[in-house]
Amino acid sequence: MLLAAPLTLLALFFLLPLLTVFGQSFAAPDGPLGTYARVAGDSALRYSLIYTFQTAAIVTLAALVLSYPVAFLISRAQGRWLVIGMVLVLVPFWTSAVIRSYAWLVLLQRRGVVNEIMLALGLIDRPLRLANTDLGTHVAMVQIMLPFMILPLLSAMRGIDPSMLRAAAILGANPWRQFVNVYLPLSTPGVGAGCVLVFISTLGFYITPALLGGSSPMIAVAIEQQVSRLLDWPLASALATVLLVLTCALFMLYERLNRRLAGAGEGR
């Protein structure tokens, strides 16, 4: 009974739109699979799909490597340091991506903060091109995704019993072996959940790549361009369907990992 209202809202404003996208993707004048054939035949769109995947993989890996020490440090913190650590992660998490991407534009543009500082220090003679490059966009995207990686890692790491490491140390393991054989395996559910979350979010990333640009548009940017500039709704819908299927598959993986994470927490 209680579920009737929320499920109606979901059915009308979530499931129905997804079905609409799915239906529209087959509404091409040149046969039902015409739009998909056009996606496959358009080298720019094909590259956009590959580029989106590459970007998602790079951003996920970079975010993981950078987040792991941070999550480890915060998971060990106590009292005031714990509060400071959580604030430093949660405030960016809740700050609008529009604002954070704008800040990166201000930093990276031609007469931006980074170029002006390097010019003043004499490190370069003329401004470098930093915005509209893959490197600049990746650096910004990783920064925006960091909290999505740190928070799942933190929830896994706070569930690790420190006496496990003590036991390993007593048994003669050096810190490296304690980490590789004990700590890392115990934190894998958090690594998995964080990686899937960041990968999914980067696949559908619009704001930062649209503002900063790169060597190719990401899928979400390509979808928006198809609709608002070219008014090609079937093609946009076909791209969105591809993105939808990929995201759903990864989301199911995420759910399974999350369940394992919750199971590990309850098992203590």
Added chain:
Amino acid sequence: MNGAATTPVWRILSAGIALLAVLVLIYLVLPTLVIVPLSFSSDTFLKFPPSGFSTRWYESFAASTDYQLAILNSLKIGVPAALVATVFGVMAALAVVRGAVPFRRTLAALIIAPLILPQIILAIGLFPLMAKVGLIGTYPGIVLAHAVVTMPLVFITVSAALRNYAPTYELAAMTLGANPWRTFRHVTFPMIRPGVIVGFIFALTFSFDELILAMFLTSPTTRTVPRLLWEQLNFQMTPIIAAATVVLLTATIALLCLAAIAGAGARRRMGRPAEGVNG
């Protein structure tokens, strides 16, 4: 790591890891703060370092009717959307956590899905549907869209609150003759109130920040602050945008402080130490 970090090599290594973590935290927080000094610039375009200090951009922000209208729109859209999300999210959480429903996990995944799915997909699906029933550019259209994507936030916080205590309290009330509504009103709701408030604030924050659905579903008269910012970003780069973002940043942080206070109050009332068992 532990007491084993006795030899100098391991001590240097763990200091290195701590240093790396601190550097990453600086990378996480500092770039956004670059906007603050620029917003007090006296120049007519974004220039670093600013040649002088002035509050002229805050004055033109305060005087701008575009921003006034957009802030009003964001409130007119965010508050009702967060209210709908809260009522529906609480109902869904009660049903999934406390009720005897089949496919509990699948249902929970379905309810959370709108938050995870890229908004661009939902936007291009909602646009033709809402165009058909004349909801494009209206308040109800964007309110319903934001309610769907923010309901998961309330669902998550309220589900966590419900899992924090045993259902025996509700059983006791029912045994003493309370009907389901009175049980909810006098037993369940006081227990989950902080979770509900935090969920509402999260939903409100999300709606204030959401761009893509707003881009597709609002019109120039119903456009929200993120959409106005976005449109300005693509045309001009005056420090008025910096001033506007600093104001928004402050508002976001104020809302999060409220959420933190509500959460901390809950822990005190539950009579547990600040470091809860499930931290």
